[in-house]
Amino acid sequence: MPAHSRAVVVAAQTDEPQGIELFLPAGYDLFWSSVVIVIIAAVFYKMILPRMNAVLDERASLIEGGIAKAEAAQKQADEALAQQQELLAEARSDAAKVREEARAEGTAIIKELKVKASEEAERISETAHRQIEAERQAAAVSLRTEVGALATDLASKIVGESLEDSARQSRVVDRFLDELEASQTVASTKEA
Template structure:
């Protein structure tokens, strides 16, 4: 054999490890893999599962809170709409009551005006009657004085005044047919 070949066979290749290194490395790798598989991986999986459950619980809680908030918002909007409807109803009632009060006040004013007008008419009629009585007395007095001057007698006595007036009226009646005959 050639000397180079022998030397090549005797020196190991630095890129290929020795068989005993491969064996013991495989044993250590298997032991570490089994420890990792039996102890670390379940603990890691347990931690990830707990974390996933907390996240899922948080999501469910957030969805529940969101649903409650949506329900509260709908209730608020319903109450707001009910409040607006109630306010509109109250406003309509107040307008109706206002119109009714205005109508009542107008009716009261009209009734009061009628009462005042009727009272004024009664007062005017009473004053007219009083004026008529006063005028009759004054006119009677003036007529009696005038008749007394015309007839030439004093007419202070009622019976005498009545006699003079009757006589004056009968004289007028006698003169009236004669004056009517002369005119024709």
């Protein structure tokens, strides 16, 4: 083996990292990697980060605005619901009052109609009694007249004398009718 080759082999053997050096990069690699990272970080920090922050801020404001709108809508819905429930309670109360008033009015009308019907029945009954009494008196007068005429004719025929005198005729008729009523009274008390 030539000396030259041996030097390359020995140099190659001495350049190889050993132990922990296997995991650590070379110094120049660390330097240039750091420079590239700083450049990328500067570009990211100056150009991309402000745009991302603007987009995120815009989204945050939209979300907050949406939340505010939703809260306002919820508040309005709650107020509308409370108002509707209040109106419903008021309507129920009014309906109950109207029902109660209708019942009271119906009861008053029924009482009034009963009173009127009672008064009308009483008036009709009184009118009927008066009419019956008038008819009874008219029948009694008519009967007295007819009975008186018959009694006078009969008495004239029995007695054989004329009873044409009105005073005499009247006395005879009255006496006859009184005796007839007395006999009817006695007969009705015996039956009872």
